Amino acid sequence: MPSTQFLLQQTMVMVLLLSLLTSIIISPASSATSPSLTPLSHPRFQQFNVKETISGTKLKPTTVPEHFDQHLENKTESEGKWKLKLFHRDKISSFNGSHHHRSRFNARMKRDEKRVAYITRRLSGGGAAGSHGGGRSYETEAFGSDVVSGMDQGSGEYFIRIGVGSPPRSQYVVIDSGSDIVWVQCQPCSECYRQSDPVFNPAESASYSGVSCSSAVCNRLENAGCHEGRCRYEVSYGDGSYTMGTLALETLTFGRTVIRNVAIGCGHKNQGMFVGAAGLLGLGGGYMSFVGQLGGQTGGAFSYCLVSRGTGSSGSLEFGREALPVGAAWVPLIHNPRAPSFYYVGLSGLGVGGIRVAISEDIFQLTDFGDGGVVMDTGTAVTRLPTSAYEAFRDAFLAQTTNLPRASGVSIFDACYNLYGFLSVRVPTVSFYFSGGPILTLPARNILIPVDDVGTFCFAFAASRTGLSIIGNIQQEGIQISVDVSNEFVGFGPNVC
Known part of the structure; x- marks a missing residue:
């Protein structure tokens, strides 16, 4: 009969393999305008490599x-x-x-x-x-x-x-x-x-x-x-x-x-x-x-x-x-006559640990007057969400990371952790639920951002002072993103960078 230590080792190996396979998961709903991908069950947790991320803060031009x-x-x-x-x-x-x-x-x-x-x-x-x-x-x-x-x-x-x-x-x-x-x-x-x-x-x-x-x-x-x-x-x-x-x-x-x-x-x-x-x-x-x-x-x-x-x-x-890649999950672009420069997408909700957070879809809607909505932007680093949505989202993440030592807030961040001495930690997955069905589950490194080189990490999202949401470049990193202006779609994946 296998020993408890052997079973624990095998379990850790399986968790690490699963985290590699599910670091980016896009599950689109089948439709005439969206390529059909094999639906994947939402993983609840993934491994975050603390040591590797800290090593990445050492600048190597x-x-x-x-x-x-x-x-x-x-x-x-x-x-x-x-x-x-x-x-x-x-x-x-x-x-x-x-x-x-x-x-x-x-x-x-x-x-x-x-x-x-x-x-x-x-x-x-x-x-x-x-x-x-x-x-x-x-x-x-x-x-x-x-x-x-x-x-x-x-x-x-x-x-x-x-x-x-x-x-x-x-x-x-x-x-x-x-x-x-x-x-x-x-x-x-x-x-x-x-x-x-x-x-x-x-x-x-x-x-x-x-x-x-x-x-x-x-x-x-x-x-x-x-x-x-x-x-x-x-x-x-x-x-x-x-x-x-x-x-x-x-x-x-x-x-x-x-x-x-x-x-x-x-x-x-x-x-x-x-x-x-x-x-x-x-x-x-x-x-x-x-x-x-x-x-x-x-x-x-x-x-x-x-x-x-x-x-x-x-x-x-x-x-x-x-x-434009074959197999991407396509989300319709939303046109805002007041801001034709920006690429708006329909966001219907947010998920933490495979569970959808209780946030009204109306919070992310672009109004008839051109207010609110969700913009994809390469120039903004940190994703911004309306305050009520951000607080519910943040609290759901905090509730599933009570095992991690907390740290004081830094800069615009109010949910931070002291991961000094950790090699890796288990964190809940974070997902964007797009209108029409596609779900984008982020890699772990797009969820926590290092604010120093000794192990302080913060939840890489912040509250917006207005009703506007912005999906920033930290959350876009490592994911192939395609823009089809002529047909008015934005695609996610299937490739990683």
């Missing part, structure tokens, strides 16, 4: 190739599809600013607060995000917000390297799913923030062409300026940040793929907290985003994998309909 062509994820590009490596800013030594995890954590939380405040401001005014119905107006505030928002408002989390101009000049740009503009700093630069690469000089590019004042693009801008026949923009904010420059058409190079006549902002005077990248690649749902401009060439589709913290691998950003 990625060696990043200098030339954009070296940033291809693979060398077998096919027509209509190209794939780029994606890096978190903490992995790039010139951007991280500090080798101490607590300092990086505090800086990230400050950026996150600014980002959430920025999104809230954009959604609080009737026209702040512009109106894209009928004649597709394009308002100055939306244009200016997008131009400045990228890094000044805290979205500078994930970077890719592209070529700008002809011949192409390598530049780091931030990707931002909530912005509708592509922009870079340009010479002559009377006032520019410090960036890692030389500032782009349009005079050295054979493909640069300023947009005329009479063009349709310029006419979409309210209060657009005109200088020597070229369309100018000038946007300022109460916090002192601003950008001024020329609207232009330029060639962008992604690996070996060349995209001509992309409308970009060429900023000659910029001020703000911009952390070192040359500019921003807007991936939002609006008319002027990179995805919107290239709808015909990419089919309005892209897919990304955000690099997981503490790993040596890079993430990826892929464009084209071929980037």
Whole structure:
């Protein structure tokens, strides 16, 4: 008869295997518009590797190739599809600013607060995000917000390297799913923030062409300026940040793929907290985003994998309909006319330990006035939930982790644990219940975030001061996420990063 110790060892092995197999579980309901996956029972618990996660807080900057062509994820590009490596800013030594995890954590939380405040401001005014119905107006505030928002408002989390101009000049740009503009700093630069690469000089590019004042693009801008026949923009904010420059058409190079006549902002005077990248690649749902401009060439589709913290691998950003994976669980995109840049999804509930938390589905609804709802955002780190939903969700998690030693709250977090000395711990699963049936169960590392390098972890969710919910990049890490703008769906999985 097997000994008790042997049975315990066998049980631990089975638990670890189960945690590996169920770290990401997507169980969609069968429907005409959603691919059918084999339903999986919801695991109640999974193992969280404390030691490995703490080890990941020790910064090991990625060696990043200098030339954009070296940033291809693979060398077998096919027509209509190209794939780029994606890096978190903490992995790039010139951007991280500090080798101490607590300092990086505090800086990230400050950026996150600014980002959430920025999104809230954009959604609080009737026209702040512009109106894209009928004649597709394009308002100055939306244009200016997008131009400045990228890094000044805290979205500078994930970077890719592209070529700008002809011949192409390598530049780091931030990707931002909530912005509708592509922009870079340009010479002559009377006032520019410090960036890692030389500032782009349009005079050295054979493909640069300023947009005329009479063009349709310029006419979409309210209060657009005109200088020597070229369309100018000038946007300022109460916090002192601003950008001024020329609207232009330029060639962008992604690996070996060349995209001509992309409308970009060429900023000659910029001020703000911009952390070192040359500019921003807007991936939002609006008319002027990179995805919107290239709808015909990419089919309005892209897919990304955000690099997981503490790993040596890079993430990826892929464009084209071929980037959409077979077997993903698809959730309908919800359109908010007040905020066409943002990708809204229908969330119906939350689960902890395989049990649905008692939260009214109405809390997550987008109202007819464009209030509330649930936004997927690459620029926000920590998922925000309306206060009543967050508190019920948090309390359900705390009730199932009474065996873990608690720690004092840190920053925006009020549910923290002292896991010093633990190799791994068992934690309840956390799931998002989407409208229509799909259920996304998160990996354990997307639930608890290390706030220092000695074992303090916090529940990686926070309360929202408004009715808006935001699914942040910590919860998206390691999961393949696909956006089909043309058919209005967001897909989860089936691949992991």
